[in-house]
Amino acid sequence: MSGPNTDYDPVEVTPLKADQVEAMREAALAAIADAPDLDALKQVRLDHAGDRSPIALANREIGALPPQARKEAGQRIGQARGAINQALAARQSVLEAEHEERMLVEETVDVSLPTTRRRRGSRHPLTLQSELIADLFVAMGYEVAEGPVVEAEWLNFDALNLGPDHPARTMQDTFWTEPAEDHVVLRTQTSPVQARTLLTRKPPIYVVCPGRVFRTDEYDATHSPMFHQVEGLVVDEGITMAHLKGTLDHFASQLFGDGISTRFRPSYFPFTEPSAEVDVLCFVCRNVDAESCRTCRGEGWIEWGGCGVVNPRVLVACGVDPEVYSGFAFGMGIDRSFMFRHDLEDLRPLFEGDVRFSSAFGTEI
């Protein structure tokens, strides 16, 4: 702020005249309105509201006026400056909005560009199928039991009523290990897990055992030396074949769709008596006009697995009293179930490890 300027004759201070102040205001407002962008407005601000602007200079002259004139001049200039600042602020926000709008337009991208910078991973469909099946049974209250794949001969065979001279032993082409006198095999079925379960848990027992098993089958479109099975075992008081049927019907409808049931045919397994083959109703044709159905090859039913009432001899070998408890067991191929559930005709892609195969199934099925 300047001090009183005593050298001037106040009467001669023309910039403070009303018309002069009005002219400054008009000039400033016009320049503000004309400023095309923020840079121009910045210059306008300097020119018309800055320290060296006419109105700022005029303001300095107020002190030179006689006291009685100062008030009036001060008011006049103050009002003008207020109007100019207001206009500046208004114009500033308009120009800023315009600027932002223009910037956003300039920043437009092609959103159709590919965005997959990192490859997606996936889990193996057999893992997913095993977990899905396990979950269906866990939901019913079962637990998931496990055991080693390199297994004692006694647990894989003898404990399951498959004695050393049982003809059924030749039905399962077994991988034996050396030295032979160690009596160690690659398990041919997940049934040794059932034996382990019976040996380590007390009834009531409700378990499923998914896992890898091995047979000396040459590798082709429908055979593999390694494949996956899931077996179920229930041992409780009063368990009958009807409970087995009910459980498998429920399992089938959960895995293949509402209304899909099973049927039993007599069969033979040493560890169950009575034994049955279990077929599942074809979930594609539902045995309606089955002749043209590819999935069941015109049968209306698909061979699914084996099952039966646990042979009391197995219960005895595992220390469960067959006078008190009875049970059922069932087993089916996870790979096979996967194949017909997902329309896969040749099983080899399951074990070839081509990432294009697993990737097609993502992380859940």
Added chain:
Amino acid sequence: MKAPLSWILDLVDVPAGTTTEEITDRLTLTGLKLEAVVSPGREITGPLVIGRVLTMEPEPQKNGKTINWCTVDVGDANGTGEPQGIVCGAHNFAPGDLVVTVLPGGVLPGGFEIGARKTYGHLSAGMICSARELGLGEDHDGIIVLPPDAGEPGQDVRAVLGLDEEVIEFEVNPDRAYALSLRGIAREVLVSVEGASGFRDPALRETPAANDDGHPVVVEDSEGCPVFVARRVDGFDPAAATPDFMVQRITAAGMRPISLAVDVTNYVMLETGRPIHGYDADRLQGAIVVRRAREGEKLTTLDGTARTLDPGDLVVTDDSGIIGLGGVMGGETTEISGTTTSVLVEAAHWDAVSMFRTGRRHKITSEAGKRNERGVDPTICEAAADRVVELLVEHGGGTAHPGVTVVGTPPAMPVVEVAGDLAARVSGMPITEEQSVACLRAVGCEVSAAVGGSGTLSVTPPPWRPDLTDAQDFSEEVVRLVGYDKVPSVLPTPPSGRGLTRAQQLRRRIGRTLAGEGFVEVVTFPFVGEADLDALGLTAEDPRRDLLRLSNPLNAEAGFMTSTLLPGLLRTAGKNVGHGTTDVAIFETGTVTLPRHAGPAAILPVDRRPTEAELEALDAALPAQPLHLALVGAGDAVSGGWWAEAQPFSWADAVEAVRAVAASLGLEVSASAVELAPWHPGRCAELTVDGEVIGHAGEVHPTVCQAFGLPKRTVAAEVDLDLLIARAVHLRTAPTFSSYPVAKEDVALVVDDTVPAAAVEAALREGAGALLESIRLFDVYTGDQVGEGRKSLAYALRFRALDRTLKEGEAAAARDAAVARAAERTGAIQRA
């Protein structure tokens, strides 16, 4: 088992109008599963007719053969009524004979199309057929000459030859050995097909009583051979042909017709289920003796194989030595030949277990062995031998020798106590005791109620059912006849379960984590060969060389269970690269096999629960089988594109993937340098959690990359998931953190190249004390400014106190303390 329908219906009647499908459907439901219904002539199409040979002109050829140029009357079958000109190479016929003629347009088995073609200077329009050309047998010595009353020329010949016969193939379960015979199948038809009746048991016949005139037989092991019956046919014509019906039935059943004497024994075996052996009686020397083999004895069996016998083998001997492997296969010296005129017929019952062991020991699978090892009706030896004698006499022109040798008696069937309500309790169906009794009697059991009306039945199985030994076995017989399709569907009510175990949940979490990191799960076979371990560059002392060997691998190159997942995974990665997926990230979880060489896994008894000690010993004898995780990355980890350059896989990606897995379990992994195959010696990290080694990760050795068809800089990791999962943090503690302002301090430290960054960081952390909130290495610099053999590590440190704003200088003091500790521990010098 393949059974011609006509043969079945010879033995049992079904209601008129019953279709083959109705019969097979019922049999399938009661336990004889239909495999297929086929006709022997299914592959033959087009005109196949009776022809009468009108003329035949033998014409010697330059190649030494003589062909016959024939004219054959085929009636109107050729459309002209004119005789058909056909060249024929066989000579076993004469003008006037009726022959089987296939005309142009016909197709024989094997897709053999018949046309009119120029051959040996004639236009031969068709072919005169042999049995083999029609798929009816192996006989190719001549063409089929039909009986004079077979029919008229031009008539279709299929029915005459049995080519349109329906042959039913059944899958026979090991417990139903009786169904390996027409007798057994007909009996199943009787009990399964509604309205079936009139079962004619081919083994139910009057047989002559045993006498002392028969061939002398001594059975030294009556447990191994409880019954031995010998009969003899003399004056047999070795040239006698097997009747057509027998050839057709034997062929349809899948066996090969050989000669009348052999064919008759096979025919009776198929009919009754009882294997029969025929000896050339003139080549037998002295009494037949049945005994166990002695150590080192040898026999050349009918298949021409010289075998060294085992003391467990049952043998048939005469004065010349061993003449047969009892019940399994005969010997060469007494084999029936083209000059045999006297046949000694043996029908003997053999111990099934011994048969099974001998068959397995000598790797012999024969039709006789298949039946004997599953169990045959021991009561029908005399009937079967008598049936053979009858057929040999009838078709071979011989006379039955009056001598009948019968040694031993059939073992008695056991009497089994069966609760009257067992079938109901097992099946969940309301089966009454009366129903059970009816079903059991239908399958041939004798049933009588036990004393006092206790609800217990005394059941004696029929002699053809040696599989019925336990009460539960009889319940299956009842339930299958009542019908498996009638079993109701009832859900049991399990107690509340505990869900997945923690380890099961964590394994799923690990899989999801790796999928989230961009890895694709694969499943490979766990078989490995030594060459695979060589390819990994494992040293001779590497513990992973200790492998469990398979006795019978499918592929000798992969004869072991693997101790590491890497060979399979590297091979799989290589295959993907080979298929054009050049950027590949895969993982696998699976058990590996680490032998413990702890001795045999005992064969424990089965009549009681093993003791805890026995079970522990059993588990201890198995190899360790930890669950491993392995992963491989090759090519680009992050793809290049409009956003940035591609980032190739680096050793760090392998370490980071394992860190991600560990982090998902709440664990932190430390890495330190180690040299281990198959990794790059300078780029392999030994990974530890709380000081325990859990695995390794890094860049794969370039030689190994090359061996597996992978690009250089491929990365891999393998860790023991069991160790990780065992350490997983179960309940994580909630964190507390400061909301006061942070103080940031950056330091750059110069150390020797050989100093691990992890050591510098550990020293900084220790020196900085409790105020240190975090530390991050943000730059590693090597170059002129720090000098040869040195590197500069730049760290950003953040300091904060939980309860207050730090005072001026506090953070700097902590930083200086950190740097001082790093200097002391690692020789670090702070860069100006």
